[in-house]
Amino acid sequence: MQKDCIYLDNNATTKVDPKVVEAMLPYLTEHYGNPSSMHTFGGQVGKAVKQARENVAALLGAEPSEIVFNSGGTEGDNAAIRAALQAQPSKKHIITTQVEHPAVLNLCKQLQKQGYKVTYLSVNRQGQLDLDELDNALTNDTALVSVMYANNETGVIFPVEEVGKRAKAYGALFHVDGVQAVGKIPVNMKNSTIDMLTLSGHKIHAPKGIGAIYVRKGVRFRPLVIGGGQERGRRAGTENVPAIIALGKAAELELQHLESAGKRQKTLRDRLENAIIESVGECEINGGGTQRLPNTTNIGFKYIEGEAILLLLNQHGICASSGSACSSGSLEPSHILRSMGVPYTTLHGSIRFSLSRYNTDADIDAVLAVLPAIVRRLRELSPFKNDDAAWLKDQEQALAQH
Numbered sequence: 152m153q154k155d156c157i158y159l160d161n162n163a164t165t166k167v168d169p170k171v172v173e174a175m176l177p178y179l180t181e182h183y184g185n186p187s188s189m190h191t192f193g194g195q196v197g198k199a200v201k202q203a204r205e206n207v208a209a210l211l212g213a214e215p216s217e218i219v220f221n222s223g224g225t226e227g228d229n230a231a232i233r234a235a236l237q238a239q240p241s242k243k244h245i246i247t248t249q250v251e252h253p254a255v256l257n258l259c260k261q262l263q264k265q266g267y268k269v270t271y272l273s274v275n276r277q278g279q280l281d282l283d284e285l286d287n288a289l290t291n292d293t294a295l296v297s298v299m300y301a302n303n304e305t306g307v308i309f310p311v312e313e314v315g316k317r318a319k320a321y322g323a324l325f326h327v328d329g330v331q332a333v334g335k336i337p338v339n340m341k342n343s344t345i346d347m348l349t350l351s352g353h354k355i356h357a358p359k360g361i362g363a364i365y366v367r368k369g370v371r372f373r374p375l376v377i378g379g380g381q382e383r384g385r386r387a388g389t390e391n392v393p394a395i396i397a398l399g400k401a402a403e404l405e406l407q408h409l410e411s412a413g414k415r416q417k418t419l420r421d422r423l424e425n426a427i428i429e430s431v432g433e434c435e436i437n438g439g440g441t442q443r444l445p446n447t448t449n450i451g452f453k454y455i456e457g458e459a460i461l462l463l464l465n466q467h468g469i470c471a472s473s474g475s476a477c478s479s480g481s482l483e484p485s486h487i488l489r490s491m492g493v494p495y496t497t498l499h500g501s502i503r504f505s506l507s508r509y510n511t512d513a514d515i516d517a518v519l520a521v522l523p524a525i526v527r528r529l530r531e532l533s534p535f536k537n538d539d540a541a542w543l544k545d546q547e548q549a550l551a552q553h
Contacts, residue, residue, distance in 0.1 A: 162505035168356040174400035203399025212339035223362035227349030230375035238371040242294035278307040300332035305438030306447025315344025334405035357401035361394035412508040417445035451497035
């Protein structure tokens with residue numbers, strides 16, 4: 152199994168912090184009591200879960216009672232959206248965006264089949280929302296507005312508070328998928344318009360399979376998972392104690408590192424972008440020119456395939472991901488970049504590099520040492536040398552009609 156690599160795919164998942172592993176291990180071995188038990192052995196586990204809840208709340212600027220532990224972002228998005236619709240059963244309209252995570256988009260498509268009307272807001276060439284389009288979409292029948300805080304592929308940050316103000320004016324509940332934003336930029340629920348926010352542990356150096364929903368005090372929340380009364384009746388099932396402890400420790404560490412890590416990652420990210428643009432040419436930053444997460448860059452290289460770049464980077468032990476990342480083997484390009492109107496010549500050659508606090512200048516140097524030659528080699532093999540190629544124009548037209 153490969154151990155040594157230059158890992159620049161942190162928006163996909165992150166390394167579990169050794170301090171997080173250390174914190175959770177006792178709850179896999181000697182502290183195995185059920186936190187709901189009446190006896191002291193279980194009670195001490197319950198106290199540890201309480202502390203983890205306080206840590207997550209502190210990262211979000213929330214109250215501990217507003218935190219509901221669950222299995223991660225997908226469950227959180229499903230639970231929040233369904234709870235919002237159950238809270239206002241007479242309303243049948245949902246507003247979301249074209250660039251959401253499949254956990255939101257695919258649920259909304261299913262809800263359309265069940266009689267809900269869904270408006271999918273567009274984004275511009277920079278990947279940013281048009282708030283006038285939101286204003287025109289909102290009606291008194293709107294039950295829910297669900298918008299991501301920051302995009303997983305481009306890092307573009309949405310103006311969530313502006314969206315929230317508009318949703319409130321129509322009495323709609325406001326859900327935010329915060330999976331990519333939490334731990335990377337400051338969030339504060341105390342003075343926020345957000346009613347529900349989802350987060351995932353494995354994006355902030357905790358293990359996979361653990362996450363949480365912030366549910367603002369006073370918001371009616373019916374559970375997705377029915378059973379016992381755990382999580383104050385909001386998520387049934389015996390608590391995944393080791394993972395909860397891990398998430399709590401990860402939240403504590405993210406809060407400690409938030410400012411310094413963000414600045415460091417932005418410096419590294421900007422250096423990588425500037426050097427690539429200077430040395431490679433015929434490339435662009437997808438989502439550049441608007442507010443982005445400090446750790447994320449999505450670079451489109453003209454006339455070549457992103458998957459080919461990834462395979463050649465992988466030979467050098469460099470882990471990144473493709474902006475044209477395929478779902479279940481499909482060759483369809485990224486729905487996010489398509490929604491942004493990225494030209495076909497760049498669409499398939501888009502690569503995402505996403506950093507964490509573990510990345511160094513040496514990692515950036517390693518990418519810059521090999522990437523320009525990789526791109527040159529692939530362009531030499533490519534049958535397309537400019538935007539005028541007839542086949543490319545046909546593909547552009549086909550995309551526009553799709």
